[in-house]
Amino acid sequence: MTNIKVLKGGFFTTIQDIGRWGYQNIGMPVAGVMDNFSYRVANYLVGNSEREAVLEVTFLGPKLKFLEDMVIAITGAGMNPKVNDTEISMWKSFKVSKGDVLSLGAATTGIRSYIAFGGKIDVEPVNSSKSTYAKSGIGGFKGRRLLDNDGLNIKVFNNRSPDRYLDKKYIPEYSKKNIIRVILGPQDDYFTEEGLNSFFNPKGYKITNQSDRMGYRLEGEIIEHKEKADIISDGTVFGSIQVPANKQPIILMADRQTTGGYTKIATVISSDLPKLAQMSSGDEIIFKKVSVKESHKIYREFEHKLSIIKDEISKTQKIRYHKIGPLRKMKITINGINYIVDVQEVK
Amino acid sequence: MYDKVKYLPAGDKALIIEFGNEISIEINAKIRNVVKFINEAKIEGIEEIVPTYRSIQLLYNPLKISYSKLIEKVDILYNKPIENKEDNIRIFKIPTLYGNEYGPDINYVAEHNHLTLEEVIKIHTRTDYLVYMLGFTPGFTYLGGMSERIATPRLSSPRTKIPAGSVGIAGSQTGMYPSETPGGWQLIGRTPLRLYAPNREPPVFLNAGDYVRFVSITEEEYKDIQKQVEEDNYKVKVITPERGEHDD
The missing domain is CATH 3.30.1360.40 (Gyrase A; domain 2)
Known part of the structure; x- marks a missing residue:
């Protein structure tokens, strides 16, 4: 069954969720969304669980025709979304009707947009995740990006949460130059003092066009190793910064392989990954060192902000109903305390 | 350490x-x-x-x-x-068909090391290889312990497509391709076992710390096992100190 026809797949549109966790010990890459913030907010907006799968759209958006009414929301990069020919707001949920065509253009701010649908994207999870790992053809829609004329199916369970929105003060502004905070290590001791200073130089690093969901190759001041650039292969995380023998850093992203054999000078803190995920070639990064303790404080604040956002979004929803019965008074007891409440049947 | x-x-x-x-x-x-x-x-x-x-x-x-x-x-x-540690050692038997189209590089491996084809098979099947870790691609095992006598450099130009189950040699390493990928290893044989199956739980039966023993099989045995694997009837054979050889 299909209730969304993909008229155009866009540049690189894939189904992603929180990622394929729990299988790195067998060499399975995690994949999952690049921008965890926009992803979670998109799901809050349509009333989904925050771990539900969405479409991650890169650079140039898709064109989708709806064959059933549903509620959707678009967050992340600005791609001038339109329904039919009317521009629509981002960071807001709205209802689309059967026959409507949603189109996203080229990214003007940021590079990745997220489209959430009220309900579940109907694809079989692989190892408990719907994320697409395109390199090995695993998960998502047939293990690959969406192409023209594909058909998607959404198990629509929620068409009652349109008009939710994210307060303006929380909407991220995407910049072409960012300070990205890192924790040194695990192999910072493989670098000379000078090499470490280079890494934190105030001119920073430029993202090259050899950058994708797997990793960002950067270009800038060279980073000197003491001796070797290679280590015995060990584990990697989202945000690991490798420095191979060419002395230029590579930041590993969502589609990273589980192990790697290059020295890792530092690791991007998780709270700065959403910002990084919206940067692209030509953009500039200046690294800033924080301690593990500081990073945990930042992480707590990040999660706290998201929980406030979730709460506020749910309160923006207008409740629509028709009163159909007479008003009655009822006595109810909660935790041993009696209350008199007005009750009315609604539809 | x-x-x-x-x-x-x-x-x-x-x-x-x-x-x-x-x-x-x-x-x-x-x-x-x-x-x-x-x-x-x-x-x-x-x-x-x-x-x-x-x-x-x-x-x-x-x-x-x-x-x-x-x-x-x-x-x-x-x-x-x-x-x-002797108590929890598990040796997994990997039935492997050596040579011909299943292992197109085995003659090169033999020539390179001045051995006969039979000697390559004998040396390759004689060792129990320790699974040091899994990584690179889902289900890929880094094995240790291969004899230097069959060590062979990688292909100068990698193949664009290597069938799943291929068994190969790269330098002094040996390994198996769990899924179809490009690669530059010298292919000496192939196992009909499904080393990685995304919808099986767990998707990979080998773990870091297990041992792998390659067992040379005939083409007939290969086809037979392959059929059982396709029908989901094949049980991987494991040897443990406690129970000897048994089904996984």
């Missing part, structure tokens, strides 16, 4: 427990033990355990456990004495 284990941060959600700076059976055994202890301890906040050649990467939730508390708890487990 280091005299004192190193605890290193890998960002705000991962702790690296580094045991040493070499590839050794001793470190692998210690890692396997500590992984077991961590699993059994069920420490609140630990989300994933990834063993590698010489370290364990622990993913944790900083909202549930602090970095220092995590190290404190892990350090107690690290210092627990190693359990008798």
Whole structure:
């Protein structure tokens, strides 16, 4: 069954969720969304669980025709979304009707947009995740990006949460130059003092066009190793910064392989990954060192902000109903305390 | 192995427990033990355990456990004495058809090492290979212990497509391709086993610390096993000290 026809797949549109966790010990890459913030907010907006799968759209958006009414929301990069020919707001949920065509253009701010649908994207999870790992053809829609004329199916369970929105003060502004905070290590001791200073130089690093969901190759001041650039292969995380023998850093992203054999000078803190995920070639990064303790404080604040956002979004929803019965008074007891409440049947 | 284990941060959600700076059976055994202890301890906040050649990467939730508390708890487990490792050794038998179109490079491997084809097979099947870790691609095992007598450099130009189950040699390493990928290994044979099946739980039957023993089979046996695998009727054969050979 299909209730969304993909008229155009866009540049690189894939189904992603929180990622394929729990299988790195067998060499399975995690994949999952690049921008965890926009992803979670998109799901809050349509009333989904925050771990539900969405479409991650890169650079140039898709064109989708709806064959059933549903509620959707678009967050992340600005791609001038339109329904039919009317521009629509981002960071807001709205209802689309059967026959409507949603189109996203080229990214003007940021590079990745997220489209959430009220309900579940109907694809079989692989190892408990719907994320697409395109390199090995695993998960998502047939293990690959969406192409023209594909058909998607959404198990629509929620068409009652349109008009939710994210307060303006929380909407991220995407910049072409960012300070990205890192924790040194695990192999910072493989670098000379000078090499470490280079890494934190105030001119920073430029993202090259050899950058994708797997990793960002950067270009800038060279980073000197003491001796070797290679280590015995060990584990990697989202945000690991490798420095191979060419002395230029590579930041590993969502589609990273589980192990790697290059020295890792530092690791991007998780709270700065959403910002990084919206940067692209030509953009500039200046690294800033924080301690593990500081990073945990930042992480707590990040999660706290998201929980406030979730709460506020749910309160923006207008409740629509028709009163159909007479008003009655009822006595109810909660935790041993009696209350008199007005009750009315609604539809 | 280091005299004192190193605890290193890998960002705000991962702790690296580094045991040493070499590839050794001793470190692998210690890692396997500590992984077991961590699993059994069920420490609140630990989300994933990834063993590698010489370290364990622990993913944790900083909202549930602090970095220092995590190290404190892990350090107690690290210092627990190693359990008798002979007890939990598992040797997985990998039926392999050598040569012909299944192992198109076996003649080259033989020539390169001044051996006959039969000698290559004999040497390759004689060793039990330790699975040091899995990585690179889902289900890919890094095996240790291959004889230098059959060591052969990689192909000068990699193949664009290697069938799943291919068994190969690269330098002094041997390994198996769990899924169809490009690659530059010298292919000497192929196993009909499904090394990686995304919808099987677990998707990969081998774990770091297990041993692999290649067993030479005939084409007829290959086809027979292949059929059983396709029908989901094949049970991988395992040898353990306690039970001898049995189905996995």
